[in-house]
Amino acid sequence: MGVTGATGQLTRIISQRRSHRRQWRILECLAMVLLDATLVAISFYLAYLIRFQLLFESPWLDRLRRALTDASPSHATFIPLDKLTEMQAGIVIGAIVIFAVRGLYRLRLTGTWFRQMWTITSSATIGMAFLITYYFVFQPTANSRLLVPFVWAISIVLLCLGRLIASAIMGTLYQLGLGETRVLVVGSGRLAKMIMQHVAANPSLGYSIVGFLHDLENAPGDFGRFKMLGTLDDLGMAIRSMQVDEVIIALPSHLHEQVIRTVRLCERLGTSFKLIPDLYELSLSRIDMESIEGIPLIGIKQSSLNRWQRAVTRAVDIVVSSLILLLGAPLWLCIALAIRLDSPGSVIYKSTRIGLNGKPFQMYKFRSMYQNADQMLTALLDRNEAQGPLFKMRSDPRITRVGRLLRKLSLDEIPQFINVLKGEMSLVGPRPALPREVAQYEEWQKGRLAIKPGISGLWQVRGRSDLSFDEGVLLDLYYIENWSLRLYFQILLSTIPAVIFRRGAY
Known part of the structure; x- marks a missing residue:
């Protein structure tokens, strides 16, 4: 009873x-x-x-x-x-x-x-x-x-x-949670990650993912902020307990029987649903849909980054970087003096990073750690607070007093504008990765090396260190697969409030 x-x-x-x-x-x-x-x-x-x-x-x-x-x-x-x-x-x-x-x-x-x-x-x-x-x-x-x-x-x-x-x-x-659509994702593979990537990149769309159901033999566990709620057999329970408004079915093509069963269960429960087609792991952002008398036709769009668009972004990179370096020169000199007085060592820290198509380059930053920070890393690995190949600590003992302030204000990254002028980086792009991080990448994560790394990007404006590594990679892939001048400038403008409010900066 x-x-x-x-x-x-x-x-x-x-x-x-x-x-x-x-x-x-x-x-x-x-x-x-x-x-x-x-x-x-x-x-x-x-x-x-x-x-x-x-x-x-x-x-x-x-x-x-x-x-x-x-x-x-x-x-x-x-x-x-x-x-x-x-x-x-x-x-x-x-x-x-x-x-x-x-x-x-x-x-x-x-x-x-x-x-x-x-x-x-x-x-x-x-x-x-x-x-x-x-x-x-x-x-x-x-x-x-x-x-x-x-x-x-x-x-x-x-x-x-x-x-x-x-x-x-x-x-x-x-x-703010008013009028949002509570979504349950059915699937845990590439397709499911893709829809979660789009939701994470576009919070203003009004979709709130309550969790996902895995379709693998071995449960993958939570995926960043997105919770794993069970297997495909738990669909009915998840819909009822999580008050789901809409189900997004993102299952691979070989699980067509499970797709049909999921659709029928959604119909029986009166829950609206959407299907994401598994098109041989193609990027869904490049799918072009047409129809002839109701018959769907699927095509593949060509890459959106043409020479004219490359020229525009390169021109913006050069102009903005030059203005920031020249107009802010007195402040940069004061920062350099503060670094030198605070602790011994060089003012500029050079770090080998992996750039476009896996090519290494020397990235410049204002030094925010003590000289022997790289040697101290081994002893701190067991205190890592980040997932995946990244290393993050909120109270990292290697950071100097001046360095902590520089990181909170994102001023330690100013010398990277020199990398932008040299053509090794862009104003907007994926976060530049360390070689040891790239060595641990899964195959799908290597897609973030397809364009130049950037000073800012979706990862940075959506939360930086507050996001898990997988979520950050998904945001980088979203930017690459959906690149446009509009998105480029949108991220560029969004960087200003992200720096001012210091979201995820430590």
């Missing part, structure tokens, strides 16, 4: 959570509809001011007005705003209908801004075409042809800005 009561209570909790989640999605959708309607109405009003205030009353624009409206000053007709109320209402309602038909309100607000921008632009263009057709066919008495393109242009700008702001707000709410 007690077990039955507990099961019933758990079922009610899950049902209530799903109900709250549906209500949140409905509220989110209604809020966006209201926001879009308001912005389209404002766009109409601004277009009216431009058309009947700026162009109508300004003498210096009279020639432009006549050229666009084919009217002379004496025949120009002023239309009061209240005469265009029906037109304004029609545009607002029509815009919302077109947006809904084209699926704008089904898109997730965070992570799809460019797709939303394209949908808004194309939908506004369709709406303008309908409006022009209406004018041509019915020729209403109160109309203004010049008003239409103004409404079209202003509405696109305001709606795109509105979506960008809404996306930022929703991303913040998701990170």
Whole structure:
């Protein structure tokens, strides 16, 4: 009886959570509809001011007005705003209908801004075409042809800005735990790690991974912050106990029977699910999906890093590094003096690191440890607080007083801008690895050597030493596989608050 009561209570909790989640999605959708309607109405009003205030009353624009409206000053007709109320209402309602038909309100607000921008632009263009057709066919008495393109242009700008702001707000709410989607990953191989890598790299998407189920004979244990909740046979229990909103099935192709069984169990429990196809270990970020009459076609995108993009990033690397080294020269000299006065040894510490395609190079840093730090490492290995091949200690006795301050402020890494100027590093990229670390890499971890190491990267801006080694490698691989100029600059800008708030710096 007690077990039955507990099961019933758990079922009610899950049902209530799903109900709250549906209500949140409905509220989110209604809020966006209201926001879009308001912005389209404002766009109409601004277009009216431009058309009947700026162009109508300004003498210096009279020639432009006549050229666009084919009217002379004496025949120009002023239309009061209240005469265009029906037109304004029609545009607002029509815009919302077109947006809904084209699926704008089904898109997730965070992570799809460019797709939303394209949908808004194309939908506004369709709406303008309908409006022009209406004018041509019915020729209403109160109309203004010049008003239409103004409404079209202003509405696109305001709606795109509105979506960008809404996306930022929703991303913040998701990170605070409001409206997040609780996800269970089924699988523990490369595919499962890939989805966990994307979630770790994009916390604003609103997905919270409650854990994963392993598909191997030997249980792999926890994967960084992600908890191993059991085997595939524990799916039902995990869904109920962890209040799962969505299941992501990331099983290899040879486990197709388990995939089918997992899908059927999700359907039976009423839990939504998504399938990740196992495409022979290809990077899913390079998959290009099309369809012909409902038949899915899968292609492979070419590498996104072309010569032009390489030239842009290299130019930014050189300009930014030069400015930091030159403008901050007085501060760097003061740091060098403090290091020399604090402890004996050279000011600059040279360390052999592994760079692009496994090529070693000498990386420069301000010395933050005592001279014999490398010899002391052997005695401290049993006190290592990091996972994998890394060595980390919060209270490392090898760090000097000045060095501890430099590390907290990330100032010890300033000389690495010299490596950037030499072309051995970039401003953004994977953390430069030591040779002994690379010697312990698993095969999939070696993929982080495919591009130049960087001073900053996703690993650094998402938590640095607070993340496990495997999580950091996944973030590096995410950056490599999803490289774009947008992501490059996004990480570059995110480095500033990461340094200021000193997340994971020790």
